[in-house]
Amino acid sequence: MAEGWQGEVGLTGAVLAVAMAVRLAVGLHPYSGMGNPPKFGDYEAQRHWMEVTINLPAKEWYVHTERNDLGHWGLDYPPMSAYQSYAHGLLVRAFEPAAVELGTSVGYETESSKDLLRATVLVSDLLIMFPAVFLALRAIYPHAGPRRRAWALAVALLHPGFVLIDHGHFQYNCISLGLVAGAVAAIWRGRDLLGSCLYVLALNHKHMSAYYALAFFAHLLGAALRLPTWRSSATKVSALGAAVVLTFALAWLPFLGDRDLALAVLRRLVPIRRGVFEDYVSNFWCVTHVAIKWKKLLSDQQLAKCCALVTAAACAPSVAHQLLRPSRRGLLLAALNCSLGFYLFSFQVHEKSILLPCLPAALLSLEYPWACLHFAIVSAFSMIPLLQKDGLELACAACVVIFISAASAGGEVLGPRRPGREAAAAASLTAMAALSAVKAFASPPERYPYLFDLLISALAFAHFACYFVYWNVELWARHSGTAATKRD
Amino acid sequence: MVTTRSGRGSGGEVGAGHHRQVLNPSAGALVAFAFSLKVLLFPAYRSTDFEVHRNWLATTHSLPLSEWYVDETSQWTLDYPPLFAWFEYLLSRLAVLFDGEMVVLTQLGYASRATVAFQRSSVIATELVLILAAYLHCRRVSRRAFPLLAFLIALNPGLLLVDHVHFQYNGLLLGVLMLSLEALQRDRFVLSAFLFAVLVNMKHLFAVAGPYYLIYMMRTYCRPAAGFSFPRFALLGFTVVAVCGVSLGPFVANGTIGDLASRLFPFGRGLCHAYWAPNFWALYSLADKVLVRVAGLLGLTRGAEAGGHLSGGLVGVATFGVLPQVGPSATLAVTLAAMAPCLRRTWVDPDPKRILSDVAFVNLCGFMFGYHVHEKAVLHFVVPMAFAAAASPSAAMEYAATSWPAYVSLLPLLFRPTERALKLTLVLAHCAAAAAVLPRGKRRRSGWSAAYVWALLAVQAYCIAHEILLGSSTYAFLPLLLTSVTCAVGLLALFSRRLVSYAAPTTLK
Known part of the structure; x- marks a missing residue:
C-alpha cells in the first residue's frame, strides 16, 4: 500500500470521513x-x-x-x-x-429546518468532539503509532451512543463531552489550569458533567498536594481555584449583576423533583425497584439523601485513590468509575447519562480494548427503549454493526485469540441481540407492558455493575505504588 | 511513559502478520460496514425509480403475462426486458409477506415503512451477487486483494448513490455481468455466454458489450488455432437463442412483442438526457450552444433558437442550431467506430488478462457516444475497472483517475439539500481513499491529471456555493452544465488515452 495511506493524516482523514458519513446518514432518521x-x-x-x-x-x-x-x-x-x-x-x-x-x-x-438543526450538531461535533478526542488520544498514547491511534479514534467517534443520541435523538452532548476530552488532553500534557477551565466550561454546558467532578477534583488536588514543598502546593491549589472561579464567573457573567437572577438560573438547573428515576434506566434503583418499592418506602427527600450517600460511597475508592496516588491514567479510570457510580446510584438519572462513562471508556480503548468495546455496545443496548420511542431502532442496529466492524479492524490491539473471552462476548452479544429483537418485534404480555424494557434494564445493569467492580479493582491493582504510575 | 499493553510503539506494527495489522479491515468487516451504512440510507431521498419498481412489482404480481408490456395504469410502465420482469415477479412473491398493499396495481406512489424497507433491502440483498463475483475474482487473481476490491465495490459511491439512495438494481445487474466475465476469464465460454444473454435480457443497455463478446469468443472459442469449429459456434448460438427464446418467446406467442419492443427502445427521448450525461454529446451540445450564440452575434441567425433550452429538465428530442442533427443510427455507428481498435486488437491478440479493462473500455465507448445515455451508466465501466484494479497497478491507476469524473458526475442525481453533505462525503472520500490506497504503477501520475482533479473540485465548490447562495431559481442549469462539461472533458481524455493505446499496439508487449 502507498505510504500516504499509512501516515497519520491519511488515516485520520479516512476515520473522520467515515465518522462524518455515518453521522449524516443517521441524521436522515427521525x-x-x-x-x-x-x-x-x-x-x-x-x-x-x-x-x-x-x-x-x-x-x-x-x-x-x-x-x-x-x-x-x-x-x-x-x-x-x-x-x-x-x-x-x-x-x-x-x-x-x-x-x-x-x-x-x-x-x-420543516425538511429544511431539520437539515439546518442537524447541521448545527454536526458542526459542533466536528469543531469540538473530533479534535478533542484526537488530541486526547495523542496525549494519552504518544507511542502507540498512528494506526493504533486512528483505530482508537474510529471506535471513539463511531460509538453508537454518541452518534445516535446527538445525530438521531437530537442533543449536543458532543460539546460537553468534547470539552471534557479536551480537559483530559490538557491535564495529560501537564496543563492543569487549562484542563480545569475546559472542565468547568463542560460543566457549564451540561451540568450532568458533574458526574466527573469528584474524579477531576481528587486528581488535581492529589497532584497538587504531592508537589515537593508546602508552598508550591498552596500556590497550585489557589491557582486552580482561581481558574475555576474565574471560568465560572465568565460563564455566568450576564447573570451575576442581579442576585435574584443568578439564583433563578440556579433553580432552573436543579431538577424539579421528578422522582428517583424515570422510565427504565439500567441503574441500581430502577432495577431493584422490582423487588423493593423504593418510591413507596421512602419519600423523595429521603431517597435523594440515600442516593447521595450510596453514590458517595461508590465514588469513594476512586477519589481516595486519586487523592493518595494521583496518576494520569488513574484519572481516566477514576472519571470512568465516578461517572458510572453516579449513573448507577445517583438520584434522577436519565438513560442518556450512560454517555458520560462512555467517554473515559472510549479514551481507554487501547488499554482495555475488549472491555471498552463491549461497554460501548452495552451502553447502546441500554438505550434501546428510548431509541425505539424515537423510531431509531433500525439506525441503532446499523450503528452497532458499524461499530463492531470498525472495532474488528483492531488487529493486534485486540490481542491474541482467547476462546473463553470470545465465547463470553458472543454470549453477551447474543443475549442483547435476542432481547432487542424481542423488544422490536414482539408485543409484551398485557399484564406487564414494560416487561421487555425492564429485562433490557436488568441485563444492561448486570453488565454495568460488573464493569464498575472490574474497573475499580483495575484502578487499585494496576495503578498503585510503583514509580511507573506516578505522575510524570 | 505510557505504552499500550500489547507491544510498544510503532515497532509492533511491522512484525505483525498482514491480517493482524491495525486498521487493515477484513473484507467481511468492510461488507458488514457497507451493509449497515446502506441500511442507514433507508430514509434517504428516493427518485421516481422507486415507484417505477414498486409499480413493476404490482404489474408482474397482478397481471397476466400478456398485459405486462401493455398495461398503462401507472405512467411508470415496464421498460426492462422480460427476465428483469420475472425478477420483479419473484420479488413480488416475497413482497406480499411484508405489505400486501405494495403489489396492488392502483396503489400509485405507495411507500409505507415496510414497503421502503422491503424494496431497499432487496437492493442490498441482490447486490451480494456482485460481492460474490468480486470474491470469485479475487480467489482466482489474488486473495489478498479481496479487502481492497470489497472496499471498491461495497463502498462504491456510484452504487451507494444510484442504487441505495436514488434506487435501482445496478448491483445485481453488474453482478451478473461480472460473473459472466469471470466465467469468460476461466475459459467457461458457454456459461459466460449464457450469463451475458441473461443479463441483456434483464437490461438491454448491457448489449453494448455484445460486439466484444462476439469477437472474443469467435477468436478464442470457435477458432482457437486453425480452422473454424462449427459445433462450438452452434453451441454458443444455441445458448444465446435459448435464453432469448425463454425470455421473449412468451411475448411473441401472446402477440405483445411489438409493445415490448416499443417500450424497450423509446427513441423519441432524444440524444441527451435532461441532465447531460458527461459524454461526447454533452460537449457537442455545448459547442452547438456556443456556435448558436456566435452566429447570433454575427447576425447569421436563421431560426437557430430551436435549441434554446439548456439542461432544462424536459425530455424531448433536442435539435441542434448549427451542428448536424444526430440520430440513433449515427450514434450507433460512432460507438462501433470507437470500439473498433479495441475489437481489432482483441481479434489479433486475445488475452484473458485484458478482458476486464477491454470490457470497461467498450462500455465506456457506449457511454461516450450512445443515444440518450444516463449519467448512471458510468457504473457500467467503473465497476469492471474496479475489478481490474484489484489485480494490476496500471489498471488501479486508471480506476483512481476515472473515479473522479465518473462519481462527481453523479452528484446532481441527488438534488435535495438534505443529502448534499452526505453525497459529497461519500464521493470525495472514496475518490481520495482510492487514490491513496490503490497500488501505483511505475508510471508517475501526470501533472495534468492532478491539475484536472483540482479543477474538478474547484468547479464543484462553485456549484455548491451556487446552490446554497442562489438557490435553485437563478441560473439553475449552470451547476449542472459545469458539472457535466468538466466531467465529460475528464472522461473524454481517459477515453482518448485508451484509444491511442489500442491504435498503437507496439507500446504494449
Missing part, C-alpha cells in the same frame, strides 16, 4: 418527538432555546415572562448551553428565519 405535538421532544427543546436566546435579552432567558413560557421546554441547562443556542440560533435565522421566530415557531418542523 429525531425525538418528531411530528408529535404539543410537547414534541428534545429537538423542539433545542430549537426553542435558539428561539428564546436570539430574541430575548439574557436576563429573560431563565425567567418566566409573558414572552418566555418556561412551561414549554424552558431553558434548564447552564449558561454555556444558552450561548451555544444563541450562536446556533443566529445561524439558523440566517437561512430560515421562520424556524426561530419568537412565539410563532413553537413546534416548527
Whole structure:
C-alpha cells in the first residue's frame, strides 16, 4: 500500500470521513418527538432555546415572562448551553428565519429546518468532539503509532451512543463531552489550569458533567498536594481555584449583576423533583425497584439523601485513590468509575447519562480494548427503549454493526485469540441481540407492558455493575505504588 | 511513559502478520460496514425509480403475462426486458409477506415503512451477487486483494448513490455481468455466454458489450488455432437463442412483442438526457450552444433558437442550431467506430488478462457516444475497472483517475439539500481513499491529471456555493452544465488515452 495511506493524516482523514458519513446518514432518521405535538421532544427543546436566546435579552432567558413560557421546554441547562443556542440560533435565522421566530415557531418542523438543526450538531461535533478526542488520544498514547491511534479514534467517534443520541435523538452532548476530552488532553500534557477551565466550561454546558467532578477534583488536588514543598502546593491549589472561579464567573457573567437572577438560573438547573428515576434506566434503583418499592418506602427527600450517600460511597475508592496516588491514567479510570457510580446510584438519572462513562471508556480503548468495546455496545443496548420511542431502532442496529466492524479492524490491539473471552462476548452479544429483537418485534404480555424494557434494564445493569467492580479493582491493582504510575 | 499493553510503539506494527495489522479491515468487516451504512440510507431521498419498481412489482404480481408490456395504469410502465420482469415477479412473491398493499396495481406512489424497507433491502440483498463475483475474482487473481476490491465495490459511491439512495438494481445487474466475465476469464465460454444473454435480457443497455463478446469468443472459442469449429459456434448460438427464446418467446406467442419492443427502445427521448450525461454529446451540445450564440452575434441567425433550452429538465428530442442533427443510427455507428481498435486488437491478440479493462473500455465507448445515455451508466465501466484494479497497478491507476469524473458526475442525481453533505462525503472520500490506497504503477501520475482533479473540485465548490447562495431559481442549469462539461472533458481524455493505446499496439508487449 502507498505510504500516504499509512501516515497519520491519511488515516485520520479516512476515520473522520467515515465518522462524518455515518453521522449524516443517521441524521436522515427521525429525531425525538418528531411530528408529535404539543410537547414534541428534545429537538423542539433545542430549537426553542435558539428561539428564546436570539430574541430575548439574557436576563429573560431563565425567567418566566409573558414572552418566555418556561412551561414549554424552558431553558434548564447552564449558561454555556444558552450561548451555544444563541450562536446556533443566529445561524439558523440566517437561512430560515421562520424556524426561530419568537412565539410563532413553537413546534416548527420543516425538511429544511431539520437539515439546518442537524447541521448545527454536526458542526459542533466536528469543531469540538473530533479534535478533542484526537488530541486526547495523542496525549494519552504518544507511542502507540498512528494506526493504533486512528483505530482508537474510529471506535471513539463511531460509538453508537454518541452518534445516535446527538445525530438521531437530537442533543449536543458532543460539546460537553468534547470539552471534557479536551480537559483530559490538557491535564495529560501537564496543563492543569487549562484542563480545569475546559472542565468547568463542560460543566457549564451540561451540568450532568458533574458526574466527573469528584474524579477531576481528587486528581488535581492529589497532584497538587504531592508537589515537593508546602508552598508550591498552596500556590497550585489557589491557582486552580482561581481558574475555576474565574471560568465560572465568565460563564455566568450576564447573570451575576442581579442576585435574584443568578439564583433563578440556579433553580432552573436543579431538577424539579421528578422522582428517583424515570422510565427504565439500567441503574441500581430502577432495577431493584422490582423487588423493593423504593418510591413507596421512602419519600423523595429521603431517597435523594440515600442516593447521595450510596453514590458517595461508590465514588469513594476512586477519589481516595486519586487523592493518595494521583496518576494520569488513574484519572481516566477514576472519571470512568465516578461517572458510572453516579449513573448507577445517583438520584434522577436519565438513560442518556450512560454517555458520560462512555467517554473515559472510549479514551481507554487501547488499554482495555475488549472491555471498552463491549461497554460501548452495552451502553447502546441500554438505550434501546428510548431509541425505539424515537423510531431509531433500525439506525441503532446499523450503528452497532458499524461499530463492531470498525472495532474488528483492531488487529493486534485486540490481542491474541482467547476462546473463553470470545465465547463470553458472543454470549453477551447474543443475549442483547435476542432481547432487542424481542423488544422490536414482539408485543409484551398485557399484564406487564414494560416487561421487555425492564429485562433490557436488568441485563444492561448486570453488565454495568460488573464493569464498575472490574474497573475499580483495575484502578487499585494496576495503578498503585510503583514509580511507573506516578505522575510524570 | 505510557505504552499500550500489547507491544510498544510503532515497532509492533511491522512484525505483525498482514491480517493482524491495525486498521487493515477484513473484507467481511468492510461488507458488514457497507451493509449497515446502506441500511442507514433507508430514509434517504428516493427518485421516481422507486415507484417505477414498486409499480413493476404490482404489474408482474397482478397481471397476466400478456398485459405486462401493455398495461398503462401507472405512467411508470415496464421498460426492462422480460427476465428483469420475472425478477420483479419473484420479488413480488416475497413482497406480499411484508405489505400486501405494495403489489396492488392502483396503489400509485405507495411507500409505507415496510414497503421502503422491503424494496431497499432487496437492493442490498441482490447486490451480494456482485460481492460474490468480486470474491470469485479475487480467489482466482489474488486473495489478498479481496479487502481492497470489497472496499471498491461495497463502498462504491456510484452504487451507494444510484442504487441505495436514488434506487435501482445496478448491483445485481453488474453482478451478473461480472460473473459472466469471470466465467469468460476461466475459459467457461458457454456459461459466460449464457450469463451475458441473461443479463441483456434483464437490461438491454448491457448489449453494448455484445460486439466484444462476439469477437472474443469467435477468436478464442470457435477458432482457437486453425480452422473454424462449427459445433462450438452452434453451441454458443444455441445458448444465446435459448435464453432469448425463454425470455421473449412468451411475448411473441401472446402477440405483445411489438409493445415490448416499443417500450424497450423509446427513441423519441432524444440524444441527451435532461441532465447531460458527461459524454461526447454533452460537449457537442455545448459547442452547438456556443456556435448558436456566435452566429447570433454575427447576425447569421436563421431560426437557430430551436435549441434554446439548456439542461432544462424536459425530455424531448433536442435539435441542434448549427451542428448536424444526430440520430440513433449515427450514434450507433460512432460507438462501433470507437470500439473498433479495441475489437481489432482483441481479434489479433486475445488475452484473458485484458478482458476486464477491454470490457470497461467498450462500455465506456457506449457511454461516450450512445443515444440518450444516463449519467448512471458510468457504473457500467467503473465497476469492471474496479475489478481490474484489484489485480494490476496500471489498471488501479486508471480506476483512481476515472473515479473522479465518473462519481462527481453523479452528484446532481441527488438534488435535495438534505443529502448534499452526505453525497459529497461519500464521493470525495472514496475518490481520495482510492487514490491513496490503490497500488501505483511505475508510471508517475501526470501533472495534468492532478491539475484536472483540482479543477474538478474547484468547479464543484462553485456549484455548491451556487446552490446554497442562489438557490435553485437563478441560473439553475449552470451547476449542472459545469458539472457535466468538466466531467465529460475528464472522461473524454481517459477515453482518448485508451484509444491511442489500442491504435498503437507496439507500446504494449
